[in-house]
Amino acid sequence: MKEILLKIEKLKKEKDAVILAHYYVNDEIQEIADYVGDSYYLSKIAVELPQKMIVFCGVTFMGESAKILSPEKTVIMPEALADCPMAHMASIDKIKEIREKYDDLAVVCYINSTAEIKKCVDVCVTSSNALKIVRALPQQNIYFVPDQNLGQYIASQVPEKHFIFNDGYCHVHDEIMIDELEEAKAAHPKAKVLVHPECTMTVIGAADYVGSTAGIIDYATASDADEFIIGTEIGILYQLKKNNPGKKFYTINKNQICPNMKKITLAKVAYALENGINQMEVDDETRTKAVLALEKMLELAR
Ligand code: CIZ
Numbered sequence: 001m002k003e004i005l006l007k008i009e010k011l012k013k014e015k016d017a018v019i020l021a022h023y024y025v026n027d028e029i030q031e032i033a034d035y036v037g038d039s040y041y042l043s044k045i046a047v048e049l050p051q052k053m054i055v056f057c058g059v060t061f062m063g064e065s066a067k068i069l070s071p072e073k074t075v076i077m078p079e080a081l082a083d084c085p086m087a088h089m090a091s092i093d094k095i096k097e098i099r100e101k102y103d104d105l106a107v108v109c110y111i112n113s114t115a116e117i118k119k120c121v122d123v124c125v126t127s128s129n130a131l132k133i134v135r136a137l138p139q140q141n142i143y144f145v146p147d148q149n150l151g152q153y154i155a156s157q158v159p160e161k162h163f164i165f166n167d168g169y170c171h172v173h174d175e176i177m178i179d180e181l182e183e184a185k186a187a188h189p190k191a192k193v194l195v196h197p198e199c200t201m202t203v204i205g206a207a208d209y210v211g212s213t214a215g216i217i218d219y220a221t222a223s224d225a226d227e228f229i230i231g232t233e234i235g236i237l238y239q240l241k242k243n244n245p246g247k248k249f250y251t252i253n254k255n256q257i258c259p260n261m262k263k264i265t266l267a268k269v270a271y272a273l274e275n276g277i278n279q280m281e282v283d284d285e286t287r288t289k290a291v292l293a294l295e296k297m298l299e300l301a302r
């Protein structure tokens with residue numbers, strides 16, 4: 001075994017630590033992680049795990065959500081600068097303005113958001129539980145932040161409610177173009193198209209399946225098809241190939257890479273574990289407000 005892997009194993013035992021990783025991080029991180037998953041699975045499991053320390057291989061909002069839900073645990077981020085730009089793409093003033101306009105309103109917030117935003121919303125969702133949660137809400141009007149694409153997709157599936165959209169987006173998914181998808185389909189006519197709901201509605205409209213990273217992996221694994229065109233971040237290919245050695249997976253363009261997820265390396269995991277750096281801190285006032293939206297998500301998604 002490589003020296004760095006032995007070092008990480010040893011440190012994990014010494015510190016009573018567990019490594020969580022999102023499907024978008026580098027392959028070698030997914031290989032050493034104790035748990036790999038989508039953002040819903042990771043936020044749920046972080047609460048249930050017995051270890052005192054969580055090393056979160058993902059972007060800031062993921063570690064922050066784990067800390068908010070489990071304040072007694074030490075949550076360490078191997079790379080402090082791995083942040084999701086979309087997490088900042090909502091305005092608290094705009095949320096207040098929309099609340100004043102509608103009586104019967106729920107502010108629904110994608111988990112890809114900062115704790116400051118989560119403080120001002122009614123419930124969080126992830127791409128794997130958003131439809132279930134939005135359908136279960138009693139409110140008729142839904143203000144969905146920050147992702148406009150996920151918001152539009154949910155609205156298309158829940159036509160009985162009225163939606164107000166925000167203008168946030170994920171550059172990795174938003175930049176997957178329909179003509180690129182059509183080219184990929186022409187090159188691989190037998191392939192099923194599986195995309196993430198952070199893609200635009202035009203791309204979603206041309207897909208066979210729309211779902212979270214976990215949903216895409218489950219669909220490809222259960223499917224009889226043996227070729228797939230994948231419309232999400234390239235890190236997902238590691239699990240797709242691992243679960244399906246006989247099947248072929250194609251991306252749509254060359255930019256399906258989240259630069260922030262890719263900042264996490266084995267050396268940074270080892271260094272953060274050894275030195276206890278980049279501990280996630282959330283002040284009490286923020287935590288006690290933001291936890292309500294996350295706990296409501298866990299309750300409604302059950
Ligand atoms: O950051 C993303 O795009 C996420 C959280 C995707 C997913 O489905 O887990």
Ligand code: SF4
Nearest residue numbers: 059084085170172258
């Ligand atoms: Fe954020 Fe997009 Fe990266 Fe996900 S893939 S962390 S939404 S920038």
